[in-house]
Amino acid sequence: MSLRHAILVLLQDQEASGYDLAREFANSIGLVWNATHQQIYLELGKLSEQDMVRYRHVPQEGKPDKKLYSLTDAGRAELVRWLKKPAGPARIRDAFMVKVAGGALADTQVLLSELDTLAKQRRERLATFEALAQRLDESGRDENVYNYLTVRRGILDQRAWLQWAEEVRHSLEHRSADSTAS
Amino acid sequence: MSLRHAILVLLQDQEASGYDLAREFANSIGLVWNATHQQIYLELGKLSEQDMVRYRHVPQEGKPDKKLYSLTDAGRAELVRWLKKPAGPARIRDAFMVKVAGGALADTQVLLSELDTLAKQRRERLATFEALAQRLDESGRDENVYNYLTVRRGILDQRAWLQWAEEVRHSLEHRSADSTAS
DNA sequence: AAGTGCTGCGCAATCCGTTGTATACGCACT
DNA sequence: AGTGCGTATACAACGGATTGCGCAGCACTT
Numbered sequence: 001m002s003l004r005h006a007i008l009v010l011l012q013d014q015e016a017s018g019y020d021l022a023r024e025f026a027n028s029i030g031l032v033w034n035a036t037h038q039q040i041y042l043e044l045g046k047l048s049e050q051d052m053v054r055y056r057h058v059p060q061e062g063k064p065d066k067k068l069y070s071l072t073d074a075g076r077a078e079l080v081r082w083l084k085k086p087a088g089p090a091r092i093r094d095a096f097m098v099k100v101a102g103g104a105l106a107d108t109q110v111l112l113s114e115l116d117t118l119a120k121q122r123r124e125r126l127a128t129f130e131a132l133a134q135r136l137d138e139s140g141r142d143e144n145v146y147n148y149l150t151v152r153r154g155i156l157d158q159r160a161w162l163q164w165a166e167e168v169r170h171s172l173e174h175r176s177a178d179s180t181a182s
Numbered sequence: 183m184s185l186r187h188a189i190l191v192l193l194q195d196q197e198a199s200g201y202d203l204a205r206e207f208a209n210s211i212g213l214v215w216n217a218t219h220q221q222i223y224l225e226l227g228k229l230s231e232q233d234m235v236r237y238r239h240v241p242q243e244g245k246p247d248k249k250l251y252s253l254t255d256a257g258r259a260e261l262v263r264w265l266k267k268p269a270g271p272a273r274i275r276d277a278f279m280v281k282v283a284g285g286a287l288a289d290t291q292v293l294l295s296e297l298d299t300l301a302k303q304r305r306e307r308l309a310t311f312e313a314l315a316q317r318l319d320e321s322g323r324d325e326n327v328y329n330y331l332t333v334r335r336g337i338l339d340q341r342a343w344l345q346w347a348e349e350v351r352h353s354l355e356h357r358s359a360d361s362t363a364s
Numbered sequence: 365a366a367g368t369g370c371t372g373c374g375c376a377a378t379c380c381g382t383t384g385t386a387t388a389c390g391c392a393c394t
Numbered sequence: 395a396g397t398g399c400g401t402a403t404a405c406a407a408c409g410g411a412t413t414g415c416g417c418a419g420c421a422c423t424t
Contacts, residue, residue, distance in 0.1 A: 009284035087277035095269035102191030103328035146285035160342035
């Protein structure tokens with residue numbers, strides 16, 4: 001249960017609305033921890049009840065009003081406390097990998113086309129991250145170490161996945177050629 | 183909601199007890215989809231109510247009795263059906279990565295020691311997977327494609343993570359040397 | 365003799381997360 | 395004029411997942 005801590009981390013740098021956070025969870029941090037907007041608004045509600053964050057109402061023109069949240073001292077303290085104790089193991093739910101494992105019963109063509117779709121997404125992300133890494137590298141290095149390392153993780157992860165995808169394509173195309181021939 | 187499908191995939195090859203499945207979820211498949219024994223037993227219960235799996239009671243000596251589950255035709259049909267429709271995006275919850283992102287507030291030494299612990303686990307897994315890959319490679323290649331690809335994913339993933347860990351160590355040790363000196 | 369760990373199954377409570385629905389306005393496209 | 399998209403927040407219902415607890419016997423260590 002540390003969606004709350006992920007939110008606190010994001011609010012550490014800058015104040016943000018629930019909507020802003022949702023976007024960040026869809027991009028950068030999303031590779032590491034995902035959450036939908038409903039979860040985020042709910043958690044922000046709890047956090048502000050517990051005085052870990054505060055918000056100020058910001059009226060806008062042409063757009064709905066928003067609430068900009070920021071950390072309180074209690075929130076920062078909670079974050080520091082959490083950072084000290086060991087993190088639990090990472091958890092993943094990768095349905096596509098489950099499919100590959102059960103591939104013997106699957107239609108190879110279906111798997112291949114899904115692989116393509118996913119590979120495309122990964123390539124896009126990779127490009128985004130590489131651009132981001134370069135920007136971070138140029139403007140101040142040491143100040144952004146933690147952001148930089150996070151982005152690097154994203155890059156290495158995408159590359160590893162894409163390399164694996166190549167192997168899969170090779171194996172499956174080989175297979176489908178066999179079965180087409182027979 | 184496809185813990186059920188992960189279970190069906192595992193039962194595709196061989197009959198297994200809930201306990202066996204739990205072990206597999208802690209090892210091989212665990213990298214891709216995780217589940218605890220309570221979840222597994224619960225899901226096996228539902229699956230057998232819905233006639234997707236059947237079980238036979240196997241008394242044992244010196245050990246508790248067990249139930250060996252296997253797929254029914256309905257279960258196999260459900261699996262095939264599921265394999266056809268596109269998988270949702272992968273979801274992850276990696277608390278350690280959240281910590282790195284929030285590293286500015288963290289104690290560098292704590293992060294480094296946690297990194298070591300995780301790296302050790304990853305190295306062990308990597309060794310296990312590499313051994314497994316070699317065995318699969320030797321005994322029949324094409325029959326085990328899907329297992330082989332799954333294991334390959336594990337290998338590439340561990341390697342990417344370990345490479346990243348090197349970068350992190352480098353950056354953080356540099357940092358801690360700075361702060362010690364100042 | 366007591367503690368620890370492995371094999372094996374399971375219930376109950378609670379919490380987390382997903383999905384569906386709702387509201388509200390402006391802008392762009394068709 | 396209608397449809398869809400982006401900004402912005404939020405509730406309700408359901409189902410999935412975690413945590414805590416419990417039982418039971420054998421093997422091995424301390």
